[in-house]
Amino acid sequence: MYRIIKTDGRAKRGELVTVHGTIQTPVFMNVGTVAAIKGAVSSPDLECIGTQVELCNTYHLHVRPGDEIVRACGGLHRFMNWNKPILTDSGGFQVFSLAGLRKIKEEGVSFHSHVDGRLIFMGPEESMRIQSNLGSTIAMAFDECPPSTAEKDYIRKSVDRTTRWLERCKAEMDRLNALPDTVNPSQMLFGINQGGIYEDIRIEHAKRIAELDLPGYAVGGLAVGESHEEMYRILDAVVPYLPKEKPVYLMGVGTPANILEGVSRGVDFFDCVYPTRNGRHGHAYTNRGRLNLKNERYKTDERPIEEGCDCPACRNHSRAYIRHLLTAGEMLGLRLMVLHNLRFYNRMMEEIRDAIEAGRYEAYKQEKLAGFALGAED
Amino acid sequence: MYRIIKTDGRAKRGELVTVHGTIQTPVFMNVGTVAAIKGAVSSPDLECIGTQVELCNTYHLHVRPGDEIVRACGGLHRFMNWNKPILTDSGGFQVFSLAGLRKIKEEGVSFHSHVDGRLIFMGPEESMRIQSNLGSTIAMAFDECPPSTAEKDYIRKSVDRTTRWLERCKAEMDRLNALPDTVNPSQMLFGINQGGIYEDIRIEHAKRIAELDLPGYAVGGLAVGESHEEMYRILDAVVPYLPKEKPVYLMGVGTPANILEGVSRGVDFFDCVYPTRNGRHGHAYTNRGRLNLKNERYKTDERPIEEGCDCPACRNHSRAYIRHLLTAGEMLGLRLMVLHNLRFYNRMMEEIRDAIEAGRYEAYKQEKLAGFALGAED
Helix, strand or coil: CEEEEEEECCEEEEEEEECCEEEEECEEEEECCCCCECCCECHHHHHHCCCCCEEECHHHHHHCCCHHHHHHCCCHHHHHCCCCCEEECCCHHHHHHCCEEEEECCCCEEEECCCCCCEEEECHHHHHHHHHHHCCCEEECCCCCCCCCCCHHHHHHHHHHHHHHHHHHHHHHHHHHCCCCCCCCCCEEEEEECCCCCHHHHHHHHHHHHCCCCCEEEECCCCCCCCHHHHHHHHHHHHHHCCCCCCEEECCCCCHHHHHHHHHCCCCEEECCHHHHHHHCCEEEEECEEEECCCHHHCCCCCCCCCCCCCHHHHHCCHHHHHHHHHCCCHHHHHHHHHHHHHHHHHHHHHHHHHHHCCCHHHHHHHHHHHHCCCCCC | CEEEEEEECCEEEEEEEECCEEEEECEEEEECCCCCECCCECHHHHHHCCCCCEEECHHHHHHCCCHHHHHHCCCHHHHHCCCCCEEECCCHHHHHHCCEEEEECCCCEEEECCCCCCEEEECHHHHHHHHHHHCCCEEECCCCCCCCCCCHHHHHHHHHHHHHHHHHHHHHHHHHHCCCCCCCCCCEEEEEECCCCCHHHHHHHHHHHHCCCCCEEEECCCCCCCCHHHHHHHHHHHHHHCCCCCCEEECCCCCHHHHHHHHHCCCCEEECCHHHHHHHCCEEEEECEEEECCCHHHCCCCCCCCCCCCCHHHHHCCHHHHHHHHHCCCHHHHHHHHHHHHHHHHHHHHHHHHHHHCCCHHHHHHHHHHHHCCCCCC
16 A cells, blocks of 8 residues: 655655545645644645645544544544545543543553543553544554653553554454444554664564554654654664555654654654644744744735745735734634645645655755755844 | 615615725625634635625724734735725724723823723824725724713714714815825715614704715614614614715624615615624524524534535535534634624625515515524524
8 A cells, every 4th residue: 555656865755545545755744633723724725735634633532522423424534524534643642641641551541531521441442443433544553652751661661561552453443444334444553663762672662563564653752852863863773673665654743854854764654733833823934944923023024924835825915914913813813824834844745755756855855954044034 | 986776665786886896785794803804714715705895993903903004014905915895994983882981072082902001092083094094995984982872962962073073084084085195095984873762863963964975874873782673763764864875884783684674774784793703602694593503413413504505614514513613612613603604694695685686675585584583493
């Protein structure tokens, strides 16, 4: 289902065929936490900004509206009117970071809902059942997400449990896909490599999960406190031990520079809340770094956020207008910022794919990084 | 500039030619308080929902971003990228209702900004200068807006002052339009009839302001506490005394039923925050009355808000999805609700114009009112 079209160093230009269409990689997935991208961005809007994959959060959708409701509405694709690929996370990350975690056991995790405080149990089987109800294109394995800098002994025990959980995820996903009334009988399961900042644990774990022959593998538990250099070091170490004929997904990463470095290290899939979250805070990504659109200096600036940008904000509106909207607390300002930032990320991925195809990825990366360093506000 | 195409009883089908295009009447203006429609709706969105005129608030724009900023950006049309007609109110209503009113004098009004508390003075000349900086298509006269049920003696004195203020508005607008660097040298000034619920004062005032030969006249100070029946009685009494060859604007009104009744009484222009405000609260307008989309009963309802509606919400999304978005506090839910409600109002105005042209306005009105009474949630 995944094939590499071209390599350039360790950078890969590939494609993943799914029942919801073919994903051109490297790809940046746009995060729609509760089946909607924050900033009043709808599925039809995503067509305009070149989104290939929308990522939705299993934990959030389980809590609200409830995965049974989504299933009753025909699954996530139909529920949010998006017919391209959707990846759902496992819920694990939110359970370990956001919810009121109560207890980790071999069976799974008990925690309190952040909405109404009710006690919820989630283990590998529960996560798979929820994701099966959602009917996403790609489901993620349920794993433990300890801090990347946790003690080595803890990480080792945690990774062992994550491996056992992955085996249970695979068995349950196979069972669910074979049911006659399943929403998406072709749902794919990606495994997740863990091991914190310890290369030996990461590599050992990569070898073990590779044996399960899953359609894709993620590197998880990074970008949660360690430095960028540590993250790159881990990628350098572990990616070569993941199956070469499968796509690699670096979870929750990251800045444009992080993505450029990730591609250099063989990563195919990325996702991050930065473009949406930073957009809502008034920060716009450009090829010369970030702009703070709330800045007084833009109050009569009739230029678009970035000259030449083809996003709905830049095609129609000035910095002065967007600054006014942000200052006045108008929702439209947030929407325009989010559309711009997502388009910036999506377009950068198009450039990355073109550069790999042209065999000039490292030169492209250096030019791009040099551009970011120029400073957009100078 | 205004001509009547067809009459049907006292209902009028007309058009007002402006430098920003021709307005087909009766028309419902869509309220974009601070140069944006609340609910993340942009100027290009308005093209999709059939908006003819956007109404912006002079007081809000004076406070933020400041009318001098808007002027420096080429005026409101260019600032918000909307090339069709814009009507600006005078600021008076907000000063009398929203701001911290300090003192009314013959010269004008002192009040505190609701944003930073600074003391602002606004009289007829200041209001005209601000609206001239904004460069709207139609400017409204600066008037006093007492409660419609105030004592008759107070209303009489207030109306006399409003007449004197209107004369000053006209003189100042004429002067500003003649300046070489004015944003819109063809800016029109509409006068405003006041007089509370007292028919004799209303009629006397209508006669006086009619003499000023302005391009349009509004009925102000209604829908602020009196009953619908009182409002209709005042319209029945006063509209015949406004110039027949000029458009009539009923300010701040109202429900779909209010609009249907207003058209029967010769009104051409309407505006109201109901479709946007109620939309943001989860209330959707339909031809069978209103739906509360937050209601549990819609949690798996795959129908659009209203079958056959051509708005972006109904064309793409289900009640179940919109209910979920509203419940989860997602901005997209508010945007979809506002787009639906504005489209509902704008489409009703299209039907009203068609019905007048077909000479069956009263029959249409009765059918429409009967539909609203059916109950959308039954």
